[in-house]
Amino acid sequence: MLSWLVLAPLTAVCAAALQQSADYASKYDGVRVLRVPGAVDALVNSYGLTRWDTRGTHIDVQVPASVYDDFMNAVATLGANATQTMDVMVMHEDLGASIREESAGMLDYKRPEESEEGLVGLVSESWFLNYHSYADHLQYLDDLVATYPDNAAVFTSGTSLQGNPITGINLYGSGGSGSAPAVVIHGTVHAREWIAAMVSEGFAYSLLANYTAGDEEAISYLESYDIYIIPNVNPDGFIYSQEEERMWRKTRDPPPSGSTCYGVDINRNWAHASWGQARGASTDPCAEDYKGASAGSTAEVKGLAAFIDEIANSTAGGKMYMDVHSYSQLFMSAYGWTCTQAAANAAELNSLTAGFADALADVYGTRYDSGPICQTIYPVSGDSVDYAYDNAGIPYSFTPELRDTGRNGFVLPASQILPSVIETYAGLKYLLANMD
Template identity: 45%
Template sequence: MRFFLAGSLLLSNVLGTAVPRAEQKVDYTGFKVLRLSLAKASHDIEAQIEKVAAHILNPGKTTLDVVVSPESVDTVKALVPESIIINEDLGVTLAEEGELVSPDFSASAVPSETWFTAYHPYADHLTFLSDLQGGFASQSEIFTAGTSVQGRALTGIHIWGSGGKGSKPAILIHGTVHAREWITTMTAEYFAWQLLTKYASDTTVKSLVDKYDYYIIPAVNPDGFVYSQITDRLWRKNRQTVSSSTCVGRDINRNWPFKWEVTGGASTNPCSETYKGLAAGDAPENKGLVAQVNSLRDGKGIRLYLDIHSYGQYILWPYGYDCSLVVHNSAQLRSIATSAAAAIKAVSGTSYTIGPSCSTLYATTGSSVDYVDSAGNATYSYTWELRDTGDYGFQLPASQIQPTVRETWQGLVSTLTNAG
């Protein structure tokens, strides 16, 4: 995509002036979000839109939400006659999201629920995890699942109950696969926080913790997450380069080594939001995640995999790579998802759409849910797309963090209860 070639080019295009190579934060003041209907558009229209738009927010759908600079609005509207503006000024929405808040960790106590009232810098997320683990050292430990392109450890927390460490089937939960989906970091952390802090006082939580071993990685794309915090709030991919292009980043959720080679569910263009990489599983993040999935599979097995994304409010299951295939345990997956959606809705009315990934949302190849279902032999494998349906998109205001993590937690409790 033209705006995202490299730091200097990026800014000179967006701002229209030459700037030093040192990366500055992308200013989205005045940028609009357009919702485009591609139902009657030609096949190559998405590639053309990608060249003009600053970001495509939900690549693959027939209804595309795209971020467009004020100067490019008319160009995009000429490409796609059916469009509406769903956000007049992204800069205003970003202000509503709130500043990154760095809490006072000096007491080194178990984090309080206040953590879930603001977004935080990446380094603080690591402190959150270690402080939480430190408070429950006899039933948790910090683990890493490989290393990112830029050398950051993919850091998670392993939680177990009365059976002891590693004695039960695995519940594997990933957040922040896509860098800009900040609500997912908070949600994965809330799950870990609830499982540990409520273990002693809540019999439901105790029974769920005693039944499984939990492996929760709140940010499996740390490089992209940091980049989204410092430079471009709407960054999606990792930060891996290719020699053939000045564009940066592979889509970690199109790089898993299962049906990676199938066409139509990812891009071979390094500038695309859904760039699949040069070879199956060639992103360092995927190598680490694949090794962990395989290790859990070969151990006690994976009972449930949950890949947490935003936005759209969906509960999705395999397959992503083929819309005509029906997964062998489709009926159970649907039944569990139906109950989870009802549990979420019961909290504050948030409605989720459920269904197989490809036919419900869009085709995805090399996706995590397909890999963990098929190669990881997980009993249940889901993608959850959290709030909202586009009003705020990825920039969910800080005031919505607690309502979102609380309702999603009820979805998890329901899922775990029914996955037994």
């Protein structure tokens, strides 16, 4: 179990204000989110509905009130003419209300000030009770470093298109930064997956707090690995998801000529050999999985790829890579681009992903499925895990899809942040303890 630090007396320091547009939540009022059968794929397209997730078996989709009756009638008609049942599950009855509830505590966070006892306790688990603004996320990394100055430093992996430094925290043991094989973890590639930033920060806090508290496991991990954690690798998209469109996924790249649609899917843009195949990736700039104009074209991927390549080519080398997403409760490894060619160390990867899932389940009983990306979720080309594995040569290359399985999807209640952090840290510990 974690040994969380005792909460320090909290002194009120206002959280950085959000610049939310007046209709930030109200633009989703009356919008339902439904899980519908995969068989209605063409219908979802014909209504131009926004998708959250698409599988063979089901599609999670936003349905505005204005088309709800027509859409449901069309689904029923399709069902009457088909052999399969057309079960529809309601994920959100009113997405606007769910978004208001999710964000209710965001501005309640009070940043603790340095106490009389010094810096220990400056950060605490109270951070994990709410979601936070981007400015507060950056402040939190600074506060972690101020609390644990012997074992942490802030670093950047380049700059976003709009000029936001892509900021992370480097954790290390007594040998200092760069003295051990590297573990690189990053989150919120997809802007709307807010839980990914919180869980990434949870890894950093858990390792630092437990290391300092004398926990032998945490000590062995930080003495064995040089750990780099970037909670938000898509700051432009993340800020947009907090201030304009909660359901924004991509970067904020401007539309290519002939299109009016913004954004590239970072996790389809990596310069892996599979980028050109566009498997599970779109050439349509308006698609949520648009792969970009050329391989590695986005500022965010350029910065990250250069960083990962540099780590991999360093003396200590790269050991593990993890790209944190939500939702679906999955823990996956290379490959994404092919379901027929197994990774060279597939047996080891399968053992580690299954071990992660079991260790996570031991905490609260939350079940994750595990395996290679292509077989476990769907084929993807130009994805980060395949780049880290093949191009950078990092042997343990993973991606989780965090809570939940679809009850809430991207709008996961804030009450589930801390449990997500604690159970996922158990999975991370399994990997750090069992990688060769």
